[in-house]
Amino acid sequence: MNETIQTVGALGLVAAALGFLVWRWLRRRGGACEDADCRCGKSVLRKPKK
Amino acid sequence: MSEPVYAFVGNPNCGKSTLFNALTGLRQKVGNYPGVTVEKKVGECFSQHGRRMQIIDLPGAYSLAARSPDEAVMRDVLLGRRTDTPRPDRVVCIVDATNLERNLYLATQILDLGVPVIVALNMMDLAEANGLRIDVAALSARLGVPVIPCRANVGGGITELRLAMSRADLAPPAQPLWSVPGEIAPALEELVAEISRHGPRAAAVARAEALLVLGDRKSLTASGVAVSPGALAAADRWEAKWKAEDFDWRGALVAARYDAVGEIVRDVVQSSGAAEGPSVSDRIDAVVVHPVWGWAMLVAVMAAMFLSIFTLAEYPMGWIDSGVTWLAAMVHGTMAPGDLRDLFADGVIPGVGGIIVFLPQILILFFFIGLLEQTGYMSRAAFMMDRLMSRVGLDGKSFIPLLSSYACAIPGIMATRTIESRKDRLVTILVAPLMTCSARLPVYLLLIATLVPNERVPVLTKVGLMFAMFALGTGGAFFFAWLFKRTLLRGEAPMMILELPPYRLPSLFSAVLHMGERAFMFLRKAGTVILAISIVLWALTTFPRLPNATPAEQIAHSYAGQIGHAIEPAIEPLGFDWQIGVGLITSFAAREVFVSSMAVIFNVDDNRADATVPLRQALLDAHWPDGRALFTPLVCFTLMVFYVFALQCVSTIVIVRRETGSWKWPLVQIGYMTATAWLACFVVRHLGLLLGFA
Numbered sequence: 001m002n003e004t005i006q007t008v009g010a011l012g013l014v015a016a017a018l019g020f021l022v023w024r025w026l027r028r029r030g031g032a033c034e035d036a037d038c039r040c041g042k043s044v045l046r047k048p049k050k
Numbered sequence: 051m052s053e054p055v056y057a058f059v060g061n062p063n064c065g066k067s068t069l070f071n072a073l074t075g076l077r078q079k080v081g082n083y084p085g086v087t088v089e090k091k092v093g094e095c096f097s098q099h100g101r102r103m104q105i106i107d108l109p110g111a112y113s114l115a116a117r118s119p120d121e122a123v124m125r126d127v128l129l130g131r132r133t134d135t136p137r138p139d140r141v142v143c144i145v146d147a148t149n150l151e152r153n154l155y156l157a158t159q160i161l162d163l164g165v166p167v168i169v170a171l172n173m174m175d176l177a178e179a180n181g182l183r184i185d186v187a188a189l190s191a192r193l194g195v196p197v198i199p200c201r202a203n204v205g206g207g208i209t210e211l212r213l214a215m216s217r218a219d220l221a222p223p224a225q226p227l228w229s230v231p232g233e234i235a236p237a238l239e240e241l242v243a244e245i246s247r248h249g250p251r252a253a254a255v256a257r258a259e260a261l262l263v264l265g266d267r268k269s270l271t272a273s274g275v276a277v278s279p280g281a282l283a284a285a286d287r288w289e290a291k292w293k294a295e296d297f298d299w300r301g302a303l304v305a306a307r308y309d310a311v312g313e314i315v316r317d318v319v320q321s322s323g324a325a326e327g328p329s330v331s332d333r334i335d336a337v338v339v340h341p342v343w344g345w346a347m348l349v350a351v352m353a354a355m356f357l358s359i360f361t362l363a364e365y366p367m368g369w370i371d372s373g374v375t376w377l378a379a380m381v382h383g384t385m386a387p388g389d390l391r392d393l394f395a396d397g398v399i400p401g402v403g404g405i406i407v408f409l410p411q412i413l414i415l416f417f418f419i420g421l422l423e424q425t426g427y428m429s430r431a432a433f434m435m436d437r438l439m440s441r442v443g444l445d446g447k448s449f450i451p452l453l454s455s456y457a458c459a460i461p462g463i464m465a466t467r468t469i470e471s472r473k474d475r476l477v478t479i480l481v482a483p484l485m486t487c488s489a490r491l492p493v494y495l496l497l498i499a500t501l502v503p504n505e506r507v508p509v510l511t512k513v514g515l516m517f518a519m520f521a522l523g524t525g526g527a528f529f530f531a532w533l534f535k536r537t538l539l540r541g542e543a544p545m546m547i548l549e550l551p552p553y554r555l556p557s558l559f560s561a562v563l564h565m566g567e568r569a570f571m572f573l574r575k576a577g578t579v580i581l582a583i584s585i586v587l588w589a590l591t592t593f594p595r596l597p598n599a600t601p602a603e604q605i606a607h608s609y610a611g612q613i614g615h616a617i618e619p620a621i622e623p624l625g626f627d628w629q630i631g632v633g634l635i636t637s638f639a640a641r642e643v644f645v646s647s648m649a650v651i652f653n654v655d656d657n658r659a660d661a662t663v664p665l666r667q668a669l670l671d672a673h674w675p676d677g678r679a680l681f682t683p684l685v686c687f688t689l690m691v692f693y694v695f696a697l698q699c700v701s702t703i704v705i706v707r708r709e710t711g712s713w714k715w716p717l718v719q720i721g722y723m724t725a726t727a728w729l730a731c732f733v734v735r736h737l738g739l740l741l742g743f744a
Contacts, residue, residue: 006388013393014589017582021639024579025700 055104055136056215059124059160060144061153062110063551065172067091068202069144070107073212097216106138109468112152114159114258115266118447119467125262128163129255140166140220142211147177147184147199148552150319154311158227161193162261164254166220169197170211175204176552180329181322189318194223203554222254228310230261231302237264237288241281248278264288265303331426331552338430339550348434351427352520355418356513363410370410371664374403393588400649401584404665405576405642408492412572413565415488419457420564424556428453433550442528443535445474452478452527455485457568459702463709473539477531479709480719483702484527484695486520488568489641493693494519496645500669501686515690523694530722538718575640583643587636587650605629605651624692624731625685627674637698644693684743688731695727 058066074093091107108127109120116122123132130137143160145153161167169189177184190197196214200207214220230238241260246253263277263285292299328336337343378399385391422428432449439448447469455462462482469475486494498515535541590610596603605611606628613635614628621631629651637644645665652668672680697703697720706716 002386003388006386006390010389010393010589013390013585017585020578020582021586 053102053104054139055106057127057138057141058105058107058144059128059141059156060110060172061112061146061149061156063549064110064144064146064153065200065202066110066144067107069142069170069172069200069208069211070105072202072205072208074105095212095215098213099216101216103215105142106135111156113156114262118470128160129259138165140168140215142168142170142215144170144172144200147171147173148180148182150182150184151308151311151315154314155307157193158307158311159258161195161223161227162254162258164222164252164257166222167193167195168211168214168220169193169195170200170202170207171197172200172202172207174199174206175201176554183320183322185318185320189314192314192317193227194225196220203557227314228307231299231306233292233297234264234299234302237284237299240284240288244280244284245278248280261303265300329552331550334553335430335550338427339433344430344434348431351422352517353513355415356516357509358418359411359414359516360509360512363414366410367407370403370407374399374407375664377403389592392592393585397584397588397650398581400665401587401646402576402581404496404645404649405492405580406573408495408642408645409569409572411495412488412491413569415491416457416568417561417565420561421556423564424554424560426551426553429550438528439531442532443541444477444528444531445469445471448474448478448531451482452485455482455487458487458489459483459485459699460705463702463705466709471541473541476710476715477534477539479706480534480715480722481527481530483697483699483719483723484523484530486523486694487641487699488572489699490519490693492642492645493637494690496648496665496669497686497690499666500681501683503666503670519690519694522691526695526726530726575642579640580643580646583636583639584646584650587632587647590632591651610651620728623735624728625682625688625735627680629672629680630685630689634692634696634698638700640701641693641698644698679744682744684735684738687738688734691734692727692731695723695730697723 058070060066070091070093073095075095093105093107095103095105097103106127108124111121111124114125114128116125126132127135128138128141141160141163143157145157157167157169171184171186171189174184184199186197186199196217198207198211198214200211202208238257238260241263242253242256245256245259245263259277260281263281267277267282267285289299338347378395381391381395381399385394422431428450432453435449439445448466450468451462451465453462454465459482462485463479466475466478466482469478494516498512502511502515587610590613591605591608593608596607599607606615610632611628614632617631617635618626618628621627621634626634629648632651633644633647636647648669649665652665652672669681670679674680703716703720706719707713710716
């Protein structure tokens with residue numbers, strides 16, 4: 001495998017990793033909570049209604 | 051009839067989730083303490099005829115008059131007030147046989163709802179051990195619904211419960227189990243009529259809502275439930291009348307229900323007298339929650355846990371470490387030189403391997419936690435801690451969320467839903483990330499290993515250091531809770547009412563299962579986020595290229611080097627250089643990424659361009675440009691203090707934003723935690739220098 005192919009392969013992996021991190025951030029920002037296995041997507045701490 | 055929807059309801063810690071898991075085959079978290087489930091969970095099982103049945107596991111509550119957000123979930127689902135959840139067609143009400151009277155209070159409220167109900171009488175074995183004999187047939191006849199005796203922890207009664215759930219002829223009880231007091235009956239009738247006029251409701255649901263409006267209107271309106279204005283006006287009128295007559299209508303409603311429940315219990319329960327005198331749990335509690343022995347026990351349990359982390363894990367860690375080193379050397383030896391080889395050998399393998407090496411220690415920790423959760427010791431620990439927590443003004447219910455935060459702040463923050471007061475809940479959310487989560491463990495373990503190499507100090511020093519970090523985090527959480535309760539979120543410290551569940555023998559299988567789940571989560575994170583960050587970090591340390599440069603010059607010239615140099619002035623007073631700065635920034639993604647970052651950065655050092663060495667050694671060899679050692683004992687200790695206080699976790703920030711509904715509180719949290727981390731490190735550094743540490 002020559003050096004150019006290696007560089008292209010490495011950069012491809014870097015792009016994929018960046019894409020994955022951005023996708024994960026966008027998904028999490030939307031409210032899904034993977035770690036706590038919760039899909040309610042709601043804010044439950046509301047100020048009491050007067 | 052389409053797929054029936056069952057709701058599983060009951061008091062906290064009566065075994066709902068254990069039954070849910072047994073029927074659905076899911077692995078919903080269970081524990082021998084109240085408040086494990088704070089959101090509804092949905093699963094499926096099949097009837098004996100192969101028909102699909104949907105099951106909703108709801109958070110536990112003592113009554114339909116919800117006091118906290120998790121209890122409100124149960125009430126709203128049962129009353130059909132959630133847009134995201136269908137109103138259940140049928141309800142399985144799980145009742146703790148050892149505490150029938152208190153559990154039947156909620157059961158009678160469920161029976162009032164006019165849906166078919168099955169009562170699962172759980173913990174029958176414990177009831178028998180306590181000398182209680184329950185006439186199941188008589189109980190079923192009195193309640194007017196099927197009653198199934200169960201022992202969910204060993205799978206007893208599951209088949210019978212599934213058979214009962216498969217029945218097509220289930221019907222609501224034919225007549226109410228209790229009578230509304232005569233003075234309240236006309237008011238109830240008027241409210242039912244108003245509620246039915248306001249929107250379509252089944253008669254029984256309208257009656258249940260009317261009872262809630264009369265009995266505990268505050269909890270309904272506080273959680274944003276829309277109540278018929280006509281019903282509220284009628285309730286106002288009646289309440290004004292009763293107040294004028296000095297009639298305690300709320301007490302009368304509760305008493306009437308308890309009278310009916312008490313009568314049932316007297317008829318169906320026989321006590322053999324074996325329960326007289328202190329039970330086994332009481333005798334154990336005499337020691338475990340003793341003001342002196344209780345603390346000694348708590349310290350001993352934690353010390354035993356940490357000691358096993360350091361001693362038992364040593365060999366498997368060594369094997370993994372050797373495996374990672376061998377793999378990196380093999381990639382270097384077999385692949386042609388180039389970027390892809392460097393990416394694998396200097397980025398992916400040390401980055402991911404540096405984290406995986408800590409797997410055995412994390413598994414041992416969670417095995418212990420799993421055992422403790424099942425025995426019921428956690429509630430006793432909560433009882434002991436409440437003495438401290440009430441002094442700083444924390445709600446006793448904060449203990450479980452704070453305890454969960456030792457594993458991860460995210461479930462801990464979600465568990466604050468059990469806290470009734472909004473201000474107390476916010477205080478708990480703000481301090482929860484200070485508890486020592488499992489993501490900090492790899493960072494501490496690496497730094498302790500660098501700070502105190504094996505050959506020079508006994509293992510107890512490491513245990514002491516780890517204990518100190520846990521204590522510092524917990525102490526910090528208590529201090530800030532005290533501060534917030536006196537400044538931003540002023541309020542009275544509420545009284546804690548805590549149920550101490552009976553002790554149960556832990557199941558080794560469940561503890562291993564718990565450990566396996568944590569292993570899966572840990573490896574999934576290592577194989578996804580940490581892998582991706584290691585790849586990106588490798589690129590940041592490799593580009594832009596500096597022709598004919600040494601590895602050290604290259605990394606200093608790279609994007610990572612530039613970022614590190616940009617923040618170096620802010621962290622230099624703490625004894626950290628730009629390379630550590632890169633680790634601090636990348637670990638915002640997850641704290642353990644610090645370890646991977648160090649592995650990636652220090653693997654491309656001058657003398658080791660072609661050979662991977664254990665990370666600890668690489669850190670010990672690292673130095674400042676003037677030749678001074680970089681990772682001195684003082685720097686390692688200061689770094690640990692930084693990780694005790696800093697909010698280095700983007701997932702926590704996102705979850706706090708979601709739970710509090712605004713960016714204000716996450717920003718307050720980032721601000722106070724980062725400032726504290728910096729100040730604490732500054733103090734530690736300069737005190738250390740004064741005391742003669744390098």
